[in-house]
C-alpha cells in the first residue's frame with residue numbers, strides 16, 4: 131500500500147516510486163499539506179506544523195487564530211476565514227456571505243482511482259494506484275468537502291481533485307472551487323510555464339518567483355493558445371537532466387487559473403482550477419460539485435524525467451480508444467492545399483496522387499457544406515454543397531476508398547454562422563447576454579451547449595454526418611473564444627455556470643462519439659492548439675497542435691508541447707513553401723523530418739510539388755511507418771533546444787535501449803565552427819549501436835558521454851534523422 135496514516139503524528143503519507151506527499155492534521159482538525167518532494171520513509175516531521183510554537187493553533191490559543199490561518203499550509207484553503215493568500219474554495223451562503231470553514235472529519239483509502247463523473251481524468255486500477263479520500267465538513271454551512279489524492283505506484287504522480295457537497299436543505303453558491311493546492315517552502319525556485327498565441331503555441335518561459343502572485347490563466351472559455359494550463363516550480367538552473375521539478379497540469383479544457391504565490395513568510399502556494407472569474411455554481415441542498423483534476427508530478431532529475439512521467443501517464447492512464455496504442459494513419463489534409471476553393475475533381479486529383487505516394491488517409495477540411503466559399507457562413511447547417519461535391523460525402527468517400535485510402539472529415543460542431551438556417555430558426559441558441567448582440571469572431575457565434583436541446587441538436591448533426599459516408603476520422607475544430615457569456619435558458623442565479631456547463635456538454639458529446647463511433651479517429655483542434663490540453667486528450671488521441679506548419683516555428687512549438695504530451699498526440703503536417711504563415715522556405719526533407727516528431731501527415735497539393743519532391747514522399751511515408759511504433763511509444767529525450775542556439779535535437783529510445791531515433795535540425799548555419807556533437811540519453815553504456823543507414827558503429831558510452839557527431843549538409847534549415855540499433 132503506497133498510502134499510510136501515522137495515527138500518532140496524524141500524518142498521511144502518499145508514496146510514488148521517487149516521491150512522497152504528506153498531509154497532516156493540526157489539533158486533529160485542520161488539514162495541512164506539508165510536503166511534496168523526494169520519497170521519505172519516515173513520518174517524523176510533524177513539527178512542520180509548529181503547533182507548540184507561534185503561530186498558535188486556534189483551539190489552544192484562540193486569540194491568535196488569524197496568525198494561524200495566515201501561515202498554515204492548508205490543503206484546501208478557503209476564503210474569508212483568515213487565510214489571506216490565494217484560496218481554493220469560496221462558498222456564499224443563503225445569508226449572502228462567504229462563510230465556510232470545513233474541518234477534518236474522516237478519511238479512507240480506496241484501491242485504484244474513482245472516476246470523476248462527467249469529467250476527463252486519469253484512470254487506474256488497484257495495481258496502478260491508490261486514492262486517499264479525506265472528508266472535511268463545515269457543520270454550520272452544511273458543506274462537506276471531499277479531497278481526493280491518488281498516488282500512482284509506478285509513476286511519480288499524484289492526481290488531486292475535490293468534491294463539494296451541500297448536505298443542508300438550502301442552496302449555497304460556489305464562487306470558487308479549485309482543484310489543487312500545493313504548499314512549499316521558497317528555496318529560490320523559478321516558475322516555468324508555456325505561453326503563446328495563435329500560430330505560436332507552447333513557448334517555454336521561465337521567471338523568478340518574486341514576492342506576490344505569479345501565474346497564468348485563461349478566461350476565454352477554452353484552455354487557450356495564450357496560456358497553457360500547466361506550471362512547474364523548478365530549482366534554479368534546472369536542466370533536462372538536473373534539478374527538482376514540481377509540476378501541475380490541469381485536466382480541463384475551459385477557463386482556468388494556475389498561480390503561485392510567494393507570501394510574507396517565503397512560503398509558496400500553488401493553486402490550480404477552474405477560473406473563478408465569472409464562475410458561480412448554485413449547489414442545491416443534496417447536490418455536489420466535482421472539480422476537474424490536477425496532475426502533480428515530482429522529478430529530482432530535471433525536466434526530462436518530468437516529461438517522461440507525463441508521457442507515460444497520458445499514454446497509459448488517459449488516452450483511450452482503439453487508437454490509444456494503434457498506429458496513427460499518415461494523412462493528407464486539403465486545407466492548406468485548397469482552402470475553400472475546391473470541388474470533387476480537384477480533391478480527387480490530389481487524392482489520386484496521394485494514394486500513389488502511399489498516403490493512408492484523405493481528410494476533407496472546411497468548406498464542404500452550404501455555399502461556404504469563405505469563412506463567413508453556413509456553420510451549423512452541415513448540408514453538403516452539391517456544387518462542390520455532386521456525389522455527396524458518400525460518393526467522395528467511395529472514390530477515395532477505391533484509391534485505397536480511408537476518408538476523414540472536418541467539422542466545427544460547436545459553432546453557428548449568422549448566415550445559417552440554424553441561426554435563423556434559433557437565434558437564442560447562441561451564447562449571448564440579454565441585451566447585446568454577441569461579438570462576432572471569424573464571423574461566427576458559439577452555440578449554447580448548456581441547453582440540453584442544443585447539445586442534442588449538435589449530436590444529431592455530428593452523428594448523421596458520420597453515418598452519411600464511410601468516415602474513419604473526424605477533425606473536430608473550434609475557432610473562437612467564448613464572449614458575452616449568457617444563456618437564454620439558465621435562470622439568473624445560474625448564469626455563472628455557463629462556462630463550465632459548456633465544457634461538460636462538450637465532454638458528453640465527445641464521449642458519445644467514442645461510444646457510438648469507436649472506429650473513428652478523433653483529432654481535436656482549436657484554430658491550432660487553442661484547446662490542446664489533457665482534458666481533450668481523454669477523448670481524442672491526437673490534437674492539431676498549431677496552424678503554423680513552418681518547420682522552424684514547429685520545432686519551437688513542438689518542443690514546448692512535447693515537454694508535456696506524448697509525440698503520438700501531436701498533429702504535425704508537411705506543408706508547402708513559402709510557408710503560409712511566416713513566408714519562410716525550408717527544404718522539403720526538413721519539413722518531413724519535423725512532422726515526423728508527431729502524428730505525421732501532409733497538408734498541401736501534392737500535384738503541385740516538383741517531381742523530385744513528389745518522389746521523396748513514398749520514402750518519407752515508409753520511414754515514418756518504420757519509426758511510428760518507437761515515436762509513439764518510446765522514451766523521449768530533449769537533447770538541444772533552439773532556445774539555446776541554432777540546433778534542435780531530440781531522441782526516442784525504447785525501454786530496453788535496443789533502438790533509438792535521433793532528430794537533428796540546424797536552423798542557421800554559422801561559419802568556422804568546431805565539429806559539433808550531441809550527447810545522447812537513455813542508451814546502454816556497454817552496448818554497441820549501429821547507425822542503420824551508414825552502418826557506422828558507436829559504443830553506447832561514447833554516444834552518452836562524448837556524443838554523436840552532427841554531420842549536416844551545408845546550408846540553413848538542414849535536418850537529419852539517425853536510426854540506431856543495438857548490435
Ligand code: DGJ
Nearest residue numbers: 465495496655657658677
Ligand atoms: C482552423 C484549423 O486549425 C485549420 O487547420 C483549419 O481546419 C481551419 N480552421 C478551417 O477553417
